Amino acid sequence: xxxxxxxxxxxxxxxxxxxxxxxxxxxxxxxxxxxxxxxxxxxxxxxxxxxxxxxxxxxxxxxxxxxxxxxxxxxxxxxxxxxxxxxxxxxxxxxxxxxxxxxxxxxxxxxxxxxxxxxxxxxxxxxxxxxxxxxxxxxxxxxxxxxxxxxxxxxxxxxxxxxxxxxxxxxxxxxxxxxxxxxxxxxxxxxxxxxxxxxxxxxxxxxxxxxxxxxxxxxxxxxxxxxxxxxxxxxxxxxxxxxxxxxxxxxxxxxxxxxxxxxxxxxxxxxxxxxxxxxxxxxxxxxxxxxxxxxxxxxxxxxxxxxxxxxxxxxxxxxxxxxxxxxxxxxxxxxxxxxxxxxxxxxxxxxx
Amino acid sequence: xxxxxxxxxxxxxxxxxxxxxxxxxxxxxxxxxxxxxxxxxxxxxxxxxxxxxxxxxxxxxxxxxxxxxxxxxxxxxxxxxxxxxxxxxxxxxxxxxxxxxxxxxxxxxxxxxxxxxxxxxxxxxxxxxxxxxxxxxxxxxxxxxxxxxxxxxxxxxxxxxxxxxxxxxxxxxxxxxxxxxxxxxxxxxxxxxxxxxxxxxxxxxxxxxxxxxxxxxxxxxxxxxxxxxxxxxxxxxxxxxxxxxxxxxxxxxxxxxxxxxxxxxxxxxxxxxxxxxxxxxxxxxxxxxxxxxxxxxxxxxxxxxxxxxxxxxxxxxxxxxxxxxxxxxxxxxxxxxxxxxxxxxxxxxxxx
Numbered sequence: 050x051x052x053x054x055x056x057x058x059x060x061x062x063x064x065x066x067x068x069x070x071x072x073x074x075x076x077x078x079x080x081x082x083x084x085x086x087x088x089x090x091x092x093x094x095x096x097x098x099x100x101x102x103x104x105x106x107x108x109x110x111x112x113x114x115x116x117x118x119x120x121x122x123x124x125x126x127x128x129x130x131x132x133x134x135x136x137x138x139x140x141x142x143x144x145x146x147x148x149x150x151x152x153x154x155x156x157x158x159x160x161x162x163x164x165x166x167x168x169x170x171x172x173x174x175x176x177x178x179x180x181x182x183x184x185x186x187x188x189x190x191x192x193x194x195x196x197x198x199x200x201x202x203x204x205x206x207x208x209x210x211x212x213x214x215x216x217x218x219x220x221x222x223x224x225x226x227x228x229x230x231x232x233x234x235x236x237x238x239x240x241x242x243x244x245x246x247x248x249x250x251x252x253x254x255x256x257x258x259x260x261x262x263x264x265x266x267x268x269x270x271x272x273x274x275x276x277x278x279x280x281x282x283x284x285x286x287x288x289x290x291x292x293x294x295x296x297x298x299x300x301x302x303x304x305x306x307x308x309x310x311x312x313x314x315x316x317x318x319x320x321x322x323x324x325x326x327x328x329x330x331x332x333x334x335x336x337x338x339x340x341x342x343x344x345x346x347x348x349x350x351x352x353x354x355x356x357x358x359x360x361x362x363x364x365x366x367x368x369x370x371x372x373x374x375x376x377x378x379x380x381x382x383x384x385x386x387x388x389x390x391x392x393x394x395x396x397x398x399x400x401x
Numbered sequence: 402x403x404x405x406x407x408x409x410x411x412x413x414x415x416x417x418x419x420x421x422x423x424x425x426x427x428x429x430x431x432x433x434x435x436x437x438x439x440x441x442x443x444x445x446x447x448x449x450x451x452x453x454x455x456x457x458x459x460x461x462x463x464x465x466x467x468x469x470x471x472x473x474x475x476x477x478x479x480x481x482x483x484x485x486x487x488x489x490x491x492x493x494x495x496x497x498x499x500x501x502x503x504x505x506x507x508x509x510x511x512x513x514x515x516x517x518x519x520x521x522x523x524x525x526x527x528x529x530x531x532x533x534x535x536x537x538x539x540x541x542x543x544x545x546x547x548x549x550x551x552x553x554x555x556x557x558x559x560x561x562x563x564x565x566x567x568x569x570x571x572x573x574x575x576x577x578x579x580x581x582x583x584x585x586x587x588x589x590x591x592x593x594x595x596x597x598x599x600x601x602x603x604x605x606x607x608x609x610x611x612x613x614x615x616x617x618x619x620x621x622x623x624x625x626x627x628x629x630x631x632x633x634x635x636x637x638x639x640x641x642x643x644x645x646x647x648x649x650x651x652x653x654x655x656x657x658x659x660x661x662x663x664x665x666x667x668x669x670x671x672x673x674x675x676x677x678x679x680x681x682x683x684x685x686x687x688x689x690x691x692x693x694x695x696x697x698x699x700x701x702x703x704x705x706x707x708x709x710x711x712x713x714x715x716x717x718x719x720x721x722x723x724x725x726x727x728x729x730x731x732x733x734x735x736x737x738x739x740x741x742x743x744x745x746x747x748x749x750x751x752x753x
Contacts, residue, residue: 076445077553080554080659081484081553081554081643081659082449082480082481082483082484082554082643082644083447083448083449083480083481083483083484083486083544084447084448084449085445085446085447085484085546085551086445086446086447086448087445087446088446090442090443091442093428093437093438093439094437094438094439094440094446094543095435095436095437095438096435096436096438096490096492096525096526096541096543097434097435097436097492097526098492098494098526098527098528098539098541099494099528100494100495100496100528100530100537100539102496102530102531102532102533102537103533104533105496105530105531105532105533106530128434128435129434129435131434131435132433132434132435132437134435138448140448140449140450140541142450142451142452142539143452144452144454144457144537173448174448174449174450175450176450176451176452178452178454178457178458179454179457180454180457181454181455181456181457181534181535182533182534182535183533183534185452185454185496185537185539187450187452187494187537187539189448189450189492189541191446191448192435194437199437201429201433202432202433202434291433291434292434307432307433
C-alpha cells in the first residue's frame with residue numbers, strides 16, 4: 050500500500066493503534082500536541098536524542114528495516130543507561146521518500162516496538178513526514194534516575210580503574226564484512242551487464258559463515274541494561290560513565306577531558322571476540338586499531354575507585370583495562386610488547 | 402570555514418559555548434550522554450517533537466537561515482503552549498550537507514537562540530551529523546505544566562464556543578508570494594541564459610511592497626504564549642485546545658473527532674488580515690479556503706464553555722468563530738450568504 054493513500058494521520062493511527070502503555074509515568078501518549086509524562090517525586094528526567102540519515106548512518110542495501118528500527122531505538126536507550134538511568138519513553142520522527150510502502154514502515158516499526166518491549170519503554174509521540182531523497186530517523190528518549198544514581202563523564206579521579214563491558218571492534222568488523230559483500234554483489238552485477246545479461250538476474254549469496262556474531266553486533270546492538278543492573282546489585286557506583294558509540298579511544302578522551310585526568314590502558318586487556326580477530330586478520334587490519342577506533346559497539350565505558358578492584362573484577366562481562374592518571378601524564382596505551390603509545394581519539398567523525 | 406575542519410565535537414563546542422542556562426530545572430545541559438532535568442514536585446512533563454526536511458518544509462532559496470532556526474524552534478514551542486504548558490528545554494539535531502559553512506550554521510543557531518531567549522528556553526542537547534543531500538532539523542521540546550492546567554484535544558462539549566487567536570491564512574499567502582517571486586527569478590535566469598548571458602548576473606529584486614505582514618507570518622511565526630497568559634489572567638480554562646499548524650479545518654476535525662462532537666463555524670467570523678485578503682485577490686484564490694486550509698499559522702484553536710462568552714469576547718486578539726454541536730450534526734460552516742457547507746479537512750498532508 051502506498052503511504053499517500055493513508056496520509057500522515059492515517060499512517061500514524063495505523064502504526065500506533067496496537068501500542069500498549071507499559072509505564073505508569075506515561076500519562077498521555079500519541080494523539081495530542083504533546084505527550085504528558087509524570088515521574089515519581091524527586092526523580093530526575095534524562096533526555097537524549099539521535100538523528101540517523103540514510104547513506105550516512107545506515108545502508109538499506111544490507112540493513113533489514115526491522116533491524117534498523119530495533120537499532121535506532123537501542124542506540125538511544127544506551128545513552129540513558131550510560132547515565133545510570135532507566136529509559137521510559139521515546140518519540141520517533143520519520144522522514145520517508147516515496148519508495149517506501151506502508152508495509153515497509155510497519156516492518157521498521159516492528160523493530161522499534163520489539164526494542165521498546167524488551168526495555169519497558171513507551172512510544173509516546175513523534176512526527177511523520179516525507180523526504181525528497183533518503184530516509185531520516187530521529188529518536189528522542191526520556192528516562193528517569195534518582196539524583197544519586199546519575200553518573201556523569203566528569204567524575205573520574207587518578208587511580209580509578211577503567212572498565213569496559215562486553216568486547217570491542219565487533220560492530221565495526223561486521224560493517225566491513227557487509228561492505229565487502231556489497232562490493233562483491235555490485236561487481237557481479239557489473240559483470241552480468243558487461244556480458245549482456247540482466248544484472249537483476251544475479252543470484253548473489255553473501256558468505257557470512259562463521260561471522261554471525263560480528264554481523265549481529267553491527268545490525269542488532271543491545272543497550273547494556275544488564276551491566277547497569279549488575280553494578281547496582283553489586284553496590285558499585287561508577288565515578289564516570291558513557292557508552293562507546295564512536296570508539297574506545299574517542300570516548301576515553303571525552304572522560305579524560307571532562308574529568309581533567311590522563312589515562313593508561315593495556316592493549317592486552319582490551320576485550321576482543323574471536324570473530325573480530327579473524328575478520329581483522331582476513332582484511333589485513335590491526336585488530337587493536339579496530340577495537341580502539343571502530344564505532345557502534347554500544348558497550349559501556351566506566352571508571353570505578355581502585356578500592357573496587359576485587360569486586361568489579363568478579364563481575365561477568367566486565368573487564369578492567371587500565372586506570373586513570375594525573376592529567377599531565379597524558380593518555381597512553383601500553384602495547385603487548387611493553388611499548389607505550391599516545392592514545393589518539395580517531396573515532397568516527399560524521400562531519401568528515 | 403568548512404565544517405569538517407571543526408569535526409562534530411568541535412562544531413558542537415563552538416555553537417554551544419555561549420549558551421547560558423535560563424531555567425533552574427536544567428540541571429545538566431549539553432556535554433554528556435543525556436541532559437538532566439528536574440521540574441518542581443508534582444509538575445507534569447510535556448514532550449513534543451518535529452522533523453523538518455529541506456525541500457519539503459523549507460526552501461533555502463528564500464528562507465534566511467536565521468529565520469529558519471527561529472521558526473524551527475517556535476513551531477515546537479507552539480505545541481507546548483497548545484497544551485497549556487510552559488516550554489523549558491529543547492534538543493536540536495541537525496543533518497548538514499557539505500555545502501554549509503560553519504558561519505551558515507552559526508546563523509541558523511542565532512535564530513534558534515533568539516527564539517529560546519524570548520521564551521526562556523534552554524538548549525540542552527542534540528546531535529550534529531552529515532547528510533548526503535538536504536538539511537534536516539529535528540527539534541524536541543520539553544515543558545512543564547500543572548495537571549490542572551493541561552488542556553487536551555478531547556474535552557470539548559456541545560455548545561462550547563470555538564475560539565481562534567490572531568488571524569488565519571496569512572502564512573499560506575506569504576508562502577504563495579515567495580513561490581511567485583521565486584518563479585519570476587528563475588524565469589529571469591532562464592531568459593538571461595537564452596540571451597547568452599550569465600544567469601548569475603541577474604539582479605533580481607523581489608517585490609514585497611505592502612506584503613510585509615504575510616511574509617513575516619510565513620518566515621517568522623510566533624508561538625502564542627501571550628494568548629495562554631491572557632486566558633490564565635482572565636481565569637478562563639479552555640475545554641480543548643491545539644495549535645493551528647495544518648489549517649483550521651483539519652485541526653477542528655481533530656478536536657471534533659477526539660471530543661466526539663460536531664461543530665458549526667461562521668465564515669464571516671474567521672479572522673483575516675487585510676494583506677491576506679489582498680494577496681488572495683491578486684492570486685485569484687478564495688480567501689476563506691486559504692484561511693481554512695492554509696497551514697503554518699501557529700495560532701491557537703480552543704473551546705470554552707458557553708458561559709464564558711462575555712469574558713472571552715473581550716479578550717484582545719481572540720475571536721469566537723462558532724460553537725461545538727452534537728456529533729451527529731456534523732461539521733458545518735455557515736457561509737456569508739447563509740448557505741451551509743460541510744467542513745472538510747483539507748489541510749496540508751506532508752505525505753502526499
